[in-house]
Amino acid sequence: MPSTYPFAAIQYxxxxxxxxxxxxxxxxxxxxxxxxxxxSPSNIVGIDLPHTPAKELGPQAAYDGAGAALRALLQxxxxxxxxxxxxxxxRQTFVSEQGGVPTTVQRxxxxxxxxxxxxxxxxxxGVLPHEETFxxxxxxxxxxxxxxxxxxxxxxxxxxxxxxxxxxxxRSIMASRAADVHALTAHDNVRHELWTITDAATIRAYQDxxxxxxxxxxxxxxxxxxxxxxxxxxxxxxxxxxxxxxxxSMMVLVSMSDPGLVIxxxxxxxxxxxxxxxxxxxxxxxxDIRVEPIAGDxxxxxxxxxxxxxxxxxxxxxxxxxxKQGCVAVPAMPDALSRRFPEKPKAWRQLxxxxxxxxxxxxxxxxxxxxxxxxKWAFPHTIxxxxxxxxxxxxxAGGGAGFAQLGVIVRATPLQAVREVSRANQLMPQKSxxxxxxxxxxxxxxxxA
Numbered sequence: 001m002p003s004t005y006p007f008a009a010i011q012y013x014x015x016x017x018x019x020x021x022x023x024x025x026x027x028x029x030x031x032x033x034x035x036x037x038x039x040s041p042s043n044i045v046g047i048d049l050p051h052t053p054a055k056e057l058g059p060q061a062a063y064d065g066a067g068a069a070l071r072a073l074l075q076x077x078x079x080x081x082x083x084x085x086x087x088x089x090x091r092q093t094f095v096s097e098q099g100g101v102p103t104t105v106q107r108x109x110x111x112x113x114x115x116x117x118x119x120x121x122x123x124x125x126g127v128l129p130h131e132e133t134f135x136x137x138x139x140x141x142x143x144x145x146x147x148x149x150x151x152x153x154x155x156x157x158x159x160x161x162x163x164x165x166x167x168x169x170x171r172s173i174m175a176s177r178a179a180d181v182h183a184l185t186a187h188d189n190v191r192h193e194l195w196t197i198t199d200a201a202t203i204r205a206y207q208d209x210x211x212x213x214x215x216x217x218x219x220x221x222x223x224x225x226x227x228x229x230x231x232x233x234x235x236x237x238x239x240x241x242x243x244x245x246x247x248x249s250m251m252v253l254v255s256m257s258d259p260g261l262v263i264x265x266x267x268x269x270x271x272x273x274x275x276x277x278x279x280x281x282x283x284x285x286x287x288d289i290r291v292e293p294i295a296g297d298x299x300x301x302x303x304x305x306x307x308x309x310x311x312x313x314x315x316x317x318x319x320x321x322x323x324k325q326g327c328v329a330v331p332a333m334p335d336a337l338s339r340r341f342p343e344k345p346k347a348w349r350q351l352x353x354x355x356x357x358x359x360x361x362x363x364x365x366x367x368x369x370x371x372x373x374x375x376k377w378a379f380p381h382t383i384x385x386x387x388x389x390x391x392x393x394x395x396x397a398g399g400g401a402g403f404a405q406l407g408v409i410v411r412a413t414p415l416q417a418v419r420e421v422s423r424a425n426q427l428m429p430q431k432s433x434x435x436x437x438x439x440x441x442x443x444x445x446x447x448x449a
Contacts, residue, residue, distance in 0.1 A: 004207050005248060006085035006198070007113040010150070010445040012042075013080055017183040021192065021442035024153050024219070025049045026137065029394070032187070042078050044442030048152045050144060057139040067147035081447060087112045087203055088444060089173045089195040090252055094188065094437050096262050107260030107437075108170050110206060111154060111194075111444055113248035114215065116227050121425060127157075127215045127224070128422040130433070141226040142233075151227065151446035154252045155220035156439050159213040160419070161255035166209040170255075173197065183440060190437045194444075215253065216422045218435045224249060230448070250446035252439050256415060263415060264381050264434040268356065268408040269389045269399065272376035275369040276405050278320035284368045288336070288359050291318070291327040298390075301326035302383050302409055316352045318360075319407035321390045326407075331355055347420040348428065356408050357429040365406065376403065379431045383409070 012020050022028070022036050022045035030052040036045040050066040051058030073079040088111040096105050119129050145151065161167055179193035197203060217224055227249045234240045240247065254261060282291070292311065294304045298319050305317040311330050319326040337349040337358060348354060365375050378398030380386045386407055389399035413433045421428055 004087075004110075004112045004114050004210055004253070006087045006203055007245075007248065007250065007446055008082045008085050009088070009111075010074070010079050010081045010447050011181075012078065012442065015181055017181060017443065018185070020044060021183045021185065021440040022048060023185065023187060023438050024441055025054045025141075026222075027438060029053065035187075042073060044152065044445075047073075047148065048144075048441050051140075054140050055137055057143060060143070063143045063147035066144060067149075070148050070150060079445070084198050087197045087206065089170050089197060090439075090443070091174055091179070091193045091195075092260070092437055092439075093191040093193075096436065105260045105262060107254060107262070108167060108174060108258055109252045109254035110166075110170055111250070111252045112206075113250050113446060114157075114253075116231055116247050116249045118228065119224075121214070121423075125212050125214045127217065128425070129217050129221050129224075130418050130422045130428055137222040138225055138229070141222055142229050145226055145230050145448070146233070149447065149449040151223075151250045151448060153220070153223060153441040154250045154439055154444070155224050156218040156435060157220075157251045157253045158216040158218045158256050158261075158418075159210055159253055161209070161213070161257045164255065164257045166206065166253075167255035167258045169202075169205055169209055173202065181443065183443065185440060188437055190440075192440045192443060210253070214423070215251070216256075216418060218254070218418075218433070219438065220251075245446065246448045248446070250444070256419070261415065262436050263412045263418075264436040265410045265412045266353075266431040266434045267380050267383075267386055267410060268361070268431075269378040269380060269386060269397075269404050270361065270365055270375045270406045270408065271378075271403040273365055273370040273405055274373075275371065276365070278323045278325060280369060281318075281320075281364065281406065284364050285329075285360075288332055288364065289329040290332050291329045293325070293327045297324070298326065298387060298407070298409075299383055301328070304328050305409060305411065314350055314352050314355060316356055316411070317407075317409035319386075319390075319409060321404045321407065326409075331359070344426060345420065345424040347417050348424070348426050351413065351417060351421075351428060351432065352410050353413060353429050353432045356410060360408055378403065381434045381436070 019040040025048050033045050033049050036043045047066045047070050050062035090109050090111050092107045095102050180196045181194040183192045231246050294301045301317045305328050308328050315330045317328050378389050380397040390404045392401040394400040
């Protein structure tokens with residue numbers, strides 16, 4: 001693993017930061033931003049989300065305003081840079097359904113900085129992506145980083161920790177005393193807590209526990225790439241000292257052995273197809289998938305997706321919003337992507353999200369039902385949000401009136417698949433995973449100047 005370090009974090013100066021933190025920029029829309037700013041005009045969202053949607057580059061004035069807002073909070077003392085570098089044990093307490101039963105879960109990790117290195121395997125451990133990215137968000141984040149000279153939101157990284165040494169250490173810190181900072185995020189009812197760590201022995205023990213391990217990017221591919229681009233930008237202007245803070249990336253590292261690690265699915269809602277109907281889709285797909293029709297509503301289809309284990313691990317579900325009909329489906333042939341992608345590892349070819357991307361979306365919906373033109377997408381994580389988009393709502397995942405035609409409902413990508421694909425130096429399709437809950441933005445910032 002690239003070396004881990006404590007850092008001189010920029011932080012709000014209150015113990016309860018519920019009104020000041022925000023979700024990451026990419027799950028918010030304009031209404032969500034307004035709700036957060038109504039809690040406090042100092043909420044970090046006013047800086048981290050200068051324009052919506054953040055899926056594309058916005059006007060320069062928006063980024064200039066974000067930089068000015070950050071400087072104003074620093075000058076007022078609302079935000080302050082630590083004099084002594086620290087790591088932060090970070091715990092999130094939330095409710096997740098485990099086997100259909102709501103269960104309270106705690107996910108624990110460590111906030112620190114790591115060396116900014118290019119993606120890929122390296123001696124001693126590398127930084128490994130696991131899914132593809134989009135160009136628009138990277139342009140947006142780069143413009144924001146140049147204006148603020150700050151890494152506003154942490155990257156979410158995973159490491160193997162097969163023996164559980166790191167997660168045991170982190171959880172022992174949390175058991176030893178009360179948290180120094182806490183926040184409750186109202187949109188998801190997640191409690192966030194921080195323990196500040198400055199003593200050299202504990203920091204060294206954590207560094208030793210991670211020695212030689214890879215970091216798998218769970219969330220924040222665009223932001224990590226932005227850090228790489230920002231460093232190159234500085235280097236193009238002159239020498240960047242080894243001690244420059246832009247050579248470090250702020251991350252929250254979570255052990256894959258941590259019992260609170262939860263992955264949610266990322267469903268697809270497709271629209272804008274000129275030649276789509278349920279009957280035309282089923283006819284076009286007849287050689288590619290086997291289907292099991294399911295009676296009932298969308299939630300009945302989702303339950304069947306989880307219950308029909310005999311259909312195999314590559315199964316997924318389809319839902320037609322106009323007819324309100326659905327089915328559970330599997331590829332018609334084993335290893336169906338092997339002919340198109342013989343160079344990919346089997347773990348990648350057997351991902352249901354890969355089959356859905358390259359067969360359902362690109363081959364069938366785009367190629368046969370939309371005259372070869374790209375389809376429109378939304379990426380909801382829950383069936384409730386799929387239903388909202390189907391009713392014409394626009395959510396943080398996308399949508400809008402008259403948008404929804406076909407829903408593709410998937411199961412969560414297994415953690416082992418993330419590990420295997422990343423270690424093979426391969427990328428999953430966009431939106432293959434959703435590690436729940438998101439990390440909060442605003443608990444700590446990383447100044448780059």
